[in-house]
Amino acid sequence: MIDRSRLAALLTRERATFAEKHPRSAAAYASARHLFGRVPMTWMNKNAAGFPLYLDRASGARVTDVDGHEYVDLSLGDTGAMAGHSPAPVVAAVQRRLAELGGASAMLPTEEAEQVGSELARRFGLPVWSFALSATDANRWAIRLLRAVTGRQRILVNSYCYHGSVDESLIVVGEDGGSYSRDGNVGAPYEVTWTSRVAEYNDLAALEAELAHGDVAAVLMEPALTNIGIVTPEPGYLAGVRELTRRYGSYLINDETHTFSAGPGGATRAWGLAPDVVTIGKAIGGGIPVGAYGLSDELAAALLDRPELDLVDMGGVGGTLAGNALSIAATRATLGEVLTDAAFVEMIDTATAFADGVRGIIAGRGLPWSVAQVGARVEYAFVDPGPRTGGEANAAGDPDLADFLHVYLANRGVLLTPFHNMALMCPRTTAEDVARHHEAFGSALEELSPR
Numbered sequence: 055m056i057d058r059s060r061l062a063a064l065l066t067r068e069r070a071t072f073a074e075k076h077p078r079s080a081a082a083y084a085s086a087r088h089l090f091g092r093v094p095m096t097w098m099n100k101n102a103a104g105f106p107l108y109l110d111r112a113s114g115a116r117v118t119d120v121d122g123h124e125y126v127d128l129s130l131g132d133t134g135a136m137a138g139h140s141p142a143p144v145v146a147a148v149q150r151r152l153a154e155l156g157g158a159s160a161m162l163p164t165e166e167a168e169q170v171g172s173e174l175a176r177r178f179g180l181p182v183w184s185f186a187l188s189a190t191d192a193n194r195w196a197i198r199l200l201r202a203v204t205g206r207q208r209i210l211v212n213s214y215c216y217h218g219s220v221d222e223s224l225i226v227v228g229e230d231g232g233s234y235s236r237d238g239n240v241g242a243p244y245e246v247t248w249t250s251r252v253a254e255y256n257d258l259a260a261l262e263a264e265l266a267h268g269d270v271a272a273v274l275m276e277p278a279l280t281n282i283g284i285v286t287p288e289p290g291y292l293a294g295v296r297e298l299t300r301r302y303g304s305y306l307i308n309d310e311t312h313t314f315s316a317g318p319g320g321a322t323r324a325w326g327l328a329p330d331v332v333t334i335g336k337a338i339g340g341g342i343p344v345g346a347y348g349l350s351d352e353l354a355a356a357l358l359d360r361p362e363l364d365l366v367d368m369g370g371v372g373g374t375l376a377g378n379a380l381s382i383a384a385t386r387a388t389l390g391e392v393l394t395d396a397a398f399v400e401m402i403d404t405a406t407a408f409a410d411g412v413r414g415i416i417a418g419r420g421l422p423w424s425v426a427q428v429g430a431r432v433e434y435a436f437v438d439p440g441p442r443t444g445g446e447a448n449a450a451g452d453p454d455l456a457d458f459l460h461v462y463l464a465n466r467g468v469l470l471t472p473f474h475n476m477a478l479m480c481p482r483t484t485a486e487d488v489a490r491h492h493e494a495f496g497s498a499l500e501e502l503s504p505r
C-alpha cells in the first residue's frame with residue numbers, strides 16, 4: 055500500500071525541515087562531549103529525526119523545546135507524565151516537602167506513606183504495599199519475593215513484553231516456537247532460558263505447556279501488552295491466565311505501569327482481575343520517581359512468616375531512597391488530587407475521541423492499519439486486524455514509516471512517544487490538542503498515500 059520510494063523521499067524532506075527548525079537542539083547534541091552516546095541515557099538516541107529535541111519547559115499537555123517550539127505532548131514521558139507535566143498539586147506537595155518541611159531522604163517513614171498505601175489498596179484491591187524508585191525495581195523485588203516464597207526458580211513472561219531492564223524478562227518465542235534471549239539483552243548475567251519461561255500473549259495452550267513444568271514462581275505480565283504497540287486480551291484470556299496460574303501453583307503479577315491508563319485502578323480494576331501482586335511506577339509519582347508493589351494478604355503473611363528470609367535487614371534493602379518522603383508526597387498528591395477517578399473519565403473520553411478520529415482518517419485513505427485503545431492510551435499499528443500476540447506486533451513494525459510519522463508530526467507541533475506510535479491523554483489534554491494531531495496525521499497520510 056505504501057510506495058517505499060515516496061516514503062524515503064518524504065522522510066528525508068521531513069528530517070531536513072526538522073534540522074532547520076531546531077538549530078539549538080542540534081548544537082546541544084553535536085557539542086555534548088561528556089555524556090555517553092551524547093545523551094543522559096543512551097535510549098534518548100531513539101529519535102526519528104537524527105537528534106533529540108532538548109527540553110526547555112513543560113506544563114500540562116504541552117512541552118516547549120530550547121528553540122522555542124511548543125508541542126502537544128502525546129508522549130507524556132512515555133507515561134511518567136500521565137498526570138500532565140508539573141501538575142499544581144504535585145508541585146505544591148514537592149515544594150512543601152523539599153523547601154518547607156525538608157527531609158526528602160531521611161530514612162524515616164512519613165505519615166503520608168500509609169495514606170498512599172491505603173489509596174493504592176482502594177484502587178487495585180491489594181491490601182499491602184511497598185515502595186521502590188522505579189517500576190523496574192518494583193518488578194525486581196516482586197520477583198525475588200515470589201521466588202523466595204515458592205522456592206521455584208523461574209519467572210514466566212509474554213514474548214515481546216517489557217517490564218524494564220529485568221533480566222528474567224528478556225526472552226522471546228522464536229520462529230521455531232523455542233525460547234530465546236531477546237535482542238538487546240546486553241551483558242546478561244546468565245542464560246535467560248535458565249531463569250525464565252515465555253509464552254505468547256493470548257495463547258493459553260502455550261502458557262499451560264510452560265506452567266506444567268511446575269517450576270514457575272510467577273507469571274509477570276501486563277494485562278494488555280503496551281510496549282510492542284498495544285495488544286489487547288481476547289475474550290477469556292485473562293480469566294484463563296488466572297485459572298492456569300492457580301492450577302499450577304504460580305503467582306500472578308500484573309504490571310500496571312502502563313495499563314494504569316485503563317482507569318483509576320488500572321486494568322486490574324477496570325477488567326475485574328485478581329492478581330496476587332500489582333507492580334507500578336512512573337505515572338503515580340506525577341513526574342517524581344517512584345515505584346510500588348502491592349501484595350495480597352495471603353502472600354504478605356506467607357512472606358512475613360519466614361524470618362529466615364531476613365526481610366528486615368539484607369533481604370529488605372530495596373534501595374536506600376525507596377519510599378523517600380519526596381516520592382511519597384508526590385504520589386499522595388498525584389493520586390489524591392490529579393489522577394482522580396473523575397479525571398480518568400475525561401482522559402478516557404478524550405482518548406476515545408482520539409481513537410475514533412484516527413480510525414476515520416485511516417479508513418478514509420483505505421490503509422490496512424488498526425487502532426487499539428487501553429483507556430487513556432491509544433496506538434496505531436500498520437496492520438489490520440491488529441496483532442494478537444507480541445510476536446505478531448513485532449513483525450508488523452515498520453521503522454521507516456514510524457519515523458516518518460514521528461518527524462512529520464513533530465514538525466507540526468505534535469509529539470508521539472519515541473518508541474512506538476503511542477498517544478497518551480492527561481487531564482489537561484484538550485479536544486483542540488486531539489484536533490491538532492488529526493490535522494497533521496491526516497495531511498501526513500495524504501502525502502504518503504495520495505489518491
Ligand SMILES: Cc1ncc(COP(=O)(O)O)c(C=O)c1O
Pocket residue numbers: 132188189190191216217218219276281309310311312335336
Ligand atoms: C510495563 C512496564 N513495566 C515496567 C517498566 C519500567 O519502568 P521504569 O523504566 O520506570 O523502571 C516499563 C517502562 O516502560 C513498562 O512499560
